Amino acid sequence: MPPICAGCRIKIPNRLFISCMQCNSAYDLLCADIDERSFNSMPAESKASWKCLGCRNKLPKESNTNTPSRQALASTSSDCVVAPKSNCVTEETMVKMFQSFKLEMLEMIERTVERVVERKILVVSKQIQEFQDSLSFLNDQVEETKNRLDDTVALTEKLRSDNINLSAAVNDLTVRLNVTEQYLRESNIEINGIPEHRSENLPNCLAQLATVVNAPISDSDILHVTRVAKLDKESKRPRTIIAKLRSPRVRDSLLAAVYNFNKKNTDKKLCTHHLGLAGAKNPVYVAEHLSPGNKALHAEARKRAKDLNYKFVWVRNGRIYVRKDETSQALQIRCPDSIKLMK
Structure with missing residues (x-):
């Protein structure tokens, strides 16, 4: 276990200390006022005979030969009167000794405080340096994160702009596609409500419809007639009939004839019975093919x-x-x- 310095009361971590020969107290080199080079070159006898400041300031004991009784006896046995030699410590000497001790103590306290402060400053400086290193590392991380965030924001803005442009392009293409699809259907009509039969003849059915509504249509005006698949497979309604006519004019004539027929026969609008189909009476709807x-x-x-x-x-x-x-x-x-x- 390292000894404790009798001056600064701090543990001495190394072996650089010296002990007082009189009080056996250990002192580090700073409190002993000895530099390391002088300590290393000091002979072993000097180290063994070294005294601390407190022991050096103690007054040595003197003989009591000059006591008052002896002085009186000497004065009676001698013919001449000799003034006794005083060995008492005067007040002035005490003041000087106290001032000297005070100065030495102040110097020792100052050195001790400087040493303690120096140690504390070293510890604090080390902690500050570690804190600065950590702060520098965190600052680098923050800068890197900020750069990444800036890149992400820039990329997001670019993607947003591209998305807006793509959405506009898709909408434009959708409108054009819809116009094109509708143009391809400009001569078509859509018929709903006609029941399905395995042996049905859709061109004859369309011709019968045109005859009922009094529309001027011939076989050459009918290019193609077919049924289309259901969007809802579970629906029980018959499949829609799509008829492609020779021109939009023929289509419009047939649609106008159906409209006029239903307008004139509000109670008996176009139905399956008009087409000669047996079974339940179901309404028949004719419209443009959208x-x-x-x-x-x-x-x-x-x-x-x-x-x-x-x-x-x-x-x-x-x-x-x-x-x-x-x-x-x-x-x-x-x-x-x-x-x-x-x-």
Whole structure:
């Protein structure tokens, strides 16, 4: 276990200390006022005979030959009177000794404080350096994270801009595709409500329909007639019939004839019995063949018109129109945003 310095009361971590020969107290070199070089070159006899400051300041004992009784006896036995030699410590000497001791103690305390402060400063400096290193490391991490964040923000902004451009391009392409698909259907009509039969003849059925509504249509005007697959496989309604006619003019003539027939026969609108089909009496609907996009838009417009009490929703030449009443202006539904304009 390292000894404790009798001066600064701090453990001496190394072997550089010296012990007082009189009080056996250990002192480090700073409190002993000895530098390391002098200590290393000091002979063993000098180290063994070294005394601390407290032991050196103690007054040595003197003989009592000059006591007052002896002085009186000497003065009576001698013919001449000799003034006795005084060995007493005077007040002035005590003051000087006290001042000297005080100065030495102040110097020792100052050296001790300096040493303690120096040690503490070294510890604090080391901690500050470690803190600065940690702070520098964290600062580098923060800068790196900030750079990454800036790059991420820049990339996000670029992706957002690209997304806006791509969305606009997709919308434009969707509109063009819808227009193209509708153009390919400009001569088509869509017939719903005709029951399916295994041996049915769809061209004859279409010709019979044209005859019933009094439409001027011939066999050469009918290019192709077929049924299309159901969107809802669970639906029990018959599949829709799509007929491709020779021109849009023939299509419009047939649609106008169906409209006039239903208008004149409000109680007996076009149904399966008019086409000579046995079984239940089911209404037959004839309309323009819309593209999938326009068909969905038409359904949404009809639903919106029903909620807002619009009286008229119709399709002409692949375009969807709505009108709230007879006096209001017609509104063309071009896209889902147009439906929001319905109030």
